[in-house]
Amino acid sequence: xxxxxxxxxxxxxxxxxxxxxxxxxxxxxxxxxxxxxxxxxxxxxxxxxxxxxxxxxxxxxxxxxxxxxxxxxxxxxxxxxxxxxxxxxxxxxxxxxxxxxxxxxxxxxxxxx
Amino acid sequence: xxxxxxxxxxxxxxxxxxxxxxxxxxxxxxxxxxxxxxxxxxxxxxxxxxxxxxxxxxxxxxxxxxxxxxxxxxxxxxxxxxxxxxxxxxxxxxxxxxxxxxxxxxxxxxx
Numbered sequence: 001x002x003x004x005x006x007x008x009x010x011x012x013x014x015x016x017x018x019x020x021x022x023x024x025x026x027x028x029x030x031x032x033x034x035x036x037x038x039x040x041x042x043x044x045x046x047x048x049x050x051x052x053x054x055x056x057x058x059x060x061x062x063x064x065x066x067x068x069x070x071x072x073x074x075x076x077x078x079x080x081x082x083x084x085x086x087x088x089x090x091x092x093x094x095x096x097x098x099x100x101x102x103x104x105x106x107x108x109x110x111x112x113x
Numbered sequence: 114x115x116x117x118x119x120x121x122x123x124x125x126x127x128x129x130x131x132x133x134x135x136x137x138x139x140x141x142x143x144x145x146x147x148x149x150x151x152x153x154x155x156x157x158x159x160x161x162x163x164x165x166x167x168x169x170x171x172x173x174x175x176x177x178x179x180x181x182x183x184x185x186x187x188x189x190x191x192x193x194x195x196x197x198x199x200x201x202x203x204x205x206x207x208x209x210x211x212x213x214x215x216x217x218x219x220x221x222x223x224x
Contacts, residue, residue: 033212040121042216043157043201050210058211090156097210098145102203104156 002026006091006105013081013112021076021108023091031097032074033058034066036087037107043090049074050097081112116140117204119215127223132189134218136202139183143206146178146185151199151217160200161187192222 004025013019025032033048035058045058047066055066063085065077074093078085091105118137126132136146145164149157163169163176163185175188185204189196199217206213 035214040216042119043203043214045211045213048211059213094212097212098205101147101159101162102212104158107156 004091004093004103004105006089006108008108009106010109011111013078013110015082015112017081018077018079019081019110020078021089021091021110022073023075023105024073025091025093025103026072027093027095027103028071029093029095029103030071031094031100032068033092033094033102034064034074034076035090035092036060036085037090038087046076046089048097081110083112086110086112116143116206116213117202117215119200119202119218121216121218123219123221125221125223126192128192128194130192130222132192132196132220132222134187134189134200134202134220136185136187136215137183138185138204138206140204140206141180141183143183143204144210145205146176147203147205147212148174148176148185148187149201149203149214151201153198157201189220192220194222194224196220197222 034046035043049068089108092102094102151157177186201217202215
């Protein structure tokens, strides 16, 4: 049972390049999330998907787009990467939004130069 | 004002002592509270959750919730060096039930 799988684990981009971070979960969870983690800032919610077919903005959505491809997969896209998007990105899933545990992927360390 | 506030620390305690980690939240409608542990370079993992006022114990860990004071805490008894990590407090609040995290408290347990 893999849980939540993110790809890639590491990525270096040049300013202006685009890329998509992939996330898949095999726990049949309804809800999925994308967070970024920066030193001293904790985990900040970028976007989330409460259920298949829905997506909503979180705390820091600017510069990102998401797609809930199906119940298993939730991708995060950077259309034109900026150095301010250098961060560690975590995907998470939970049975539903609300009072349930969120399980995290192993993270993607992204550097934009 | 961030919705979930934690003292960033670092908090340093000797091995065998009680470590006390604190968290406050601003949304009085917050319903559920979670404590995650994150080792350096790793992803967060759930330690405990608490929904009701009072204490909840699980082994060496006790979560405490006081909704009137909008305060959540985590006590770690008999602290071990392996408990050294960043502890993240999280709350579920709002009509859309977003899970919001504090900045985390770095705990160091000294042998």
